[in-house]
Amino acid sequence: MDSDEQEHVIEVTDLRRVYGTGFEAVRGITFSVARGEIFALLGTNGAGKTSTVELLEGLARPDGGRVRVFGHDPHRDRAAVRPRTGVMLQEGGFPADLTVAETARMWAGCTSGARPEAEALERVGLAGKSGVRVKQLSGGERRRLDLALALLGDPEVLFLDEPTTGLDAEGRRDTWELVRDLRDAGTTVLLTTHYLHEAEDLADRLAILHEGRIAASGTPAEVTADRPARISFRLPEGWFPGDLPPLAELGVCGHEVSGRTVRLSTRELQRSATGVLTWAERNKVDLHGLDVRPASLEEAFLGIAGEREAAA
Template sequence: MTTDQYVIEAEGLRRTYSGGFEAVTGISFSVARGEIFALLGTNGAGKTSTVELLEGLAAPDSGTVRVLGHDPYRERAAVRPRTGVMLQEGGFPSDLTAAETARMWAGCTSGARPIGEALELVGLERRADVRVKQLSGGERRRLDLALALLGRPEVLFLDEPTTGLDAEGRLDTWELVRTLREGGTTVLLTTHYLEEAESLADRLAIMHKGRVVSTGTPAEVTAARPARIRFVLPEGVAAGRLPLSLRAAADGRRIEIRTHQLQQALEELLRWARESDVRLEELDARTASLEEAFLDIARGAAQDTAQGIAKTETAGV
């Protein structure tokens, strides 16, 4: 992929706050045109600090950022009209209605789409005349999204877009984001909902303590993690009767098998059960989820950090 196909490019980004705390420690990644890219991480991983650099709200201490070929901080006038931003909290005037809030925002937006269209996109057309203070938390998040979409952005930044939404609202937002991608919009989102990232993202990066520790498609990130098979053995059937090749872990009658060859292991298990006339209760077989991969990566990164600190302290003795 050539450089001009990347809409967002970050190279060696660092960001340090007062007191010397380094929130972002030299990260690099890129986002292609028309792609949904998810930035994930534990609390304090540096996601929001990174997104603020991409949005041009702050300048990096070192490294470079390019959005649509421009520095979003120093060339803000060239970037801002082509981007939409949905922050974690909107901070709208509480006495304005949803429509008045959108109208006020449209007055500051180049080529704004009609107010009614923006509210309809997020399912707020029937709440247009309701004051912001009377909207539910989920409805306020929808209003945040409507304002981010007013300028028909080429690049859309979504910081925790579905926080506070119910299940239906979350699914509606997912569908809207997919529709925007199909229309050519590039989307970068942060989320704590790993199911959301797994469902939406074309590619993702996982951050931990200011570093990118894993990147790729959801399938690539989970591929290195083993699949699992879980079931319960009937009374009187010992776990020791299972084929040794399955390497099962037992907790009483509950059994778990972890494997990188799910189909082969499942076939062997079912063949053994049939030949042994054993009924496997609560049988569940599945590949690794993004949540499992995320937790494994986070634990591994934390252990590496702890070992590094220990080595440094030992060396200093």
């Protein structure tokens, strides 16, 4: 194993994928994923996420550019790559009449170096469902089964496609903890999800795809850094937005007023929040419903989508 493979187990360079009569679903994207990292691939519908992941998994050949997993072409060198990866698809499609244990046993028979099925089921909280038929499982339980089967081979790289769809809040938190444990043990995880708070909470780094290109990438903090933070509150009777200190002096870069509710945008959250609270304290003003929060990944995501649509 060379030092480059140790550093980046997934490398994507100028990747392109074209369908049919020329529709370019992936338009020259470049990114890498380090060993023991959780990397989230996000995007609007039709952004190219699924096409990209299929190329990483070796299910198709790129129409341009290059993909390497463990230093190998995952399509051409599938025999070298596939035993070291685990894949959790959006829908497993397992025989409905098999029990959970039978399904795991069948899958283990197709998996190199599979761990004991009971251990995999225990890991995702399905040990008590081993005798239940797949068709009797809830949607969330089926997602847990999908994850258990992806983990059977103790993969070095794990592809998770919408892993918590259908799970309740507790199941989602349990899955997050399991993914973190896998990362901490050295597994590299590439995650796609529509739950932006999930990506923000889990991912070490991420990329946001839009119309086949990477619109933003980096850590969640880096991706949201260009977006303004928000301060909102309601003024009591007798007080008006014009009574506030000059907003420019507070570092505010934008504001909205709706009735008695004031919403401020700022790139200097501490300065702006301190200024507003100092003014309120000095004037004995109660700021009802005060909400102070930094920019979220959701705001960055929606901002990217909105900016591209406005430019179209």
